[in-house]
Amino acid sequence: MLEDHDQAATVDLPLPRTTPDGPWPEGYPSGFAVVDVETTGLASHDRIVSAAVYRLTARGDVEDHWYSPVNPQRDPGPTWIHGLTTEMLRDAPLFAEIADELAERLADRVLVAHNAVFDWTMLAREFARAERTPPTRQRLCTIRLAKELALPLPNHRLETLVGHFGVEQRRAHHALDDARVLAEAFRPSLHQAADRRLPLPLHACLPITEWSQAPAAERRQRVGAAGAWRGWRPSRRRPACPYPNPGRYQAGGRLIQGMRVAFSGDTSIDRDLLEDQAVEAGLHVATSVSALTSLLVTNAPDAATSKVAKARAVGTPVMDEAAFTHLLRDVAPAEDPAQGV
Missing domain, CATH: 3.30.420.10 (Ribonuclease H-like superfamily/Ribonuclease H)
Incomplete structure (x- = not known):
């Protein structure tokens, strides 16, 4: 499993220099x-x-x-x-x-x-x-x-x-x-x-340093040097999701507005930004996993965390961050805009 423990880079922008084409920040990439x-x-x-x-x-x-x-x-x-x-x-x-x-x-x-x-x-x-x-x-x-x-x-x-x-x-x-x-x-x-x-x-961009062709072993691969788990995070109050929960995510299908999505462990995208993207797409961000959870997003499906253990126990589908963010590009609309659970 790929784990991408990178952080946003800091780009220092000094005063612009003047070129024939106009000023351009010196700290930008070449x-x-x-x-x-x-x-x-x-x-x-x-x-x-x-x-x-x-x-x-x-x-x-x-x-x-x-x-x-x-x-x-x-x-x-x-x-x-x-x-x-x-x-x-x-x-x-x-x-x-x-x-x-x-x-x-x-x-x-x-x-x-x-x-x-x-x-x-x-x-x-x-x-x-x-x-x-x-x-x-x-x-x-x-x-x-x-x-x-x-x-x-x-x-x-x-x-x-x-x-x-x-x-x-x-x-x-x-x-x-x-x-x-x-x-x-x-x-x-x-x-x-x-x-x-x-x-x-x-x-x-941290490259994969080890690789196994076996799918089961793939899930345990790490990217570069391992990053630390973020551990406890203060919860953010969000408006109630306006769509009903359509149930669990079906493998190979689309995310549907109203689905309850939980996150576990570190993410390459800032967690608050990732959750904001999910909310904007019409998903319900859950703070815990239960039988009602549609999907658990984690870059470490074999980690001994309470959310992963619960997901396995109740049969909640598990997906990594890359696949989840890809599906966020095309979330299916809810059939009924009534207030969700």
Whole structure:
């Protein structure tokens, strides 16, 4: 199981220097790599079926782009989403065969993605399987950046963000087109942040240092140096969820508004921000696990915590943070907006 114990990096922004193109914060990164991956699923044993990278300059201008399908060496999963079939991927390169070229495109750049923890997690696992270390040291999530900029968005889906900036999407869930539209939306976001001299929400990318192909052992792998558990956290009073609880999450399905979601252990995204995203999507954030809990989100499903033990005892589904944040992009609406439980 991947555990991502990183913290937001601090970006010091000195007084701007004047260039022919105008002032630019000196503390900002020197380049970016906008990434999108399509996968066979959301679990730790799932594989990448396609990957795309748009390399950008420090100011967000496109330098070049790259795309490759990837043979996952297994069923491609939701072909109705990414459109890639077993036949289409049969002669595609294995991830190990594109790892060096992909690494070269990521080197010395900040990885940018929409729900970056998911794309980074999938890439880190694939690099580990290929016995390589990815060169990426930092990532930036465009969901987090949109929140920092307080963009007036009704939700944080990719199509909503790019639509806000007037970017036309041609092939949703195609890695190359998703990376293209995100690159086009990231540039004005970056410029808004620079104009306001906002620190960019950068997070460290810690590679997987050990790997086992066995799914059971996968759940026990750690990312880099282990971080400490946060332990007790003061509860935050939130407004009551306006939707009824539709029941437990069904594997392979969508999250549904009103679902009761509990969290256990450390998260790569600040816990309060992660819970805020869940609430904004129409989910009920629960402080404990019971038979009514729809889902437990944890990066350590084998940890001896009371929430994990309770989830196992009552049959509550368990999911890691990367898969959960990916599902947050498309939460199904509740059937009845009546007051929930």
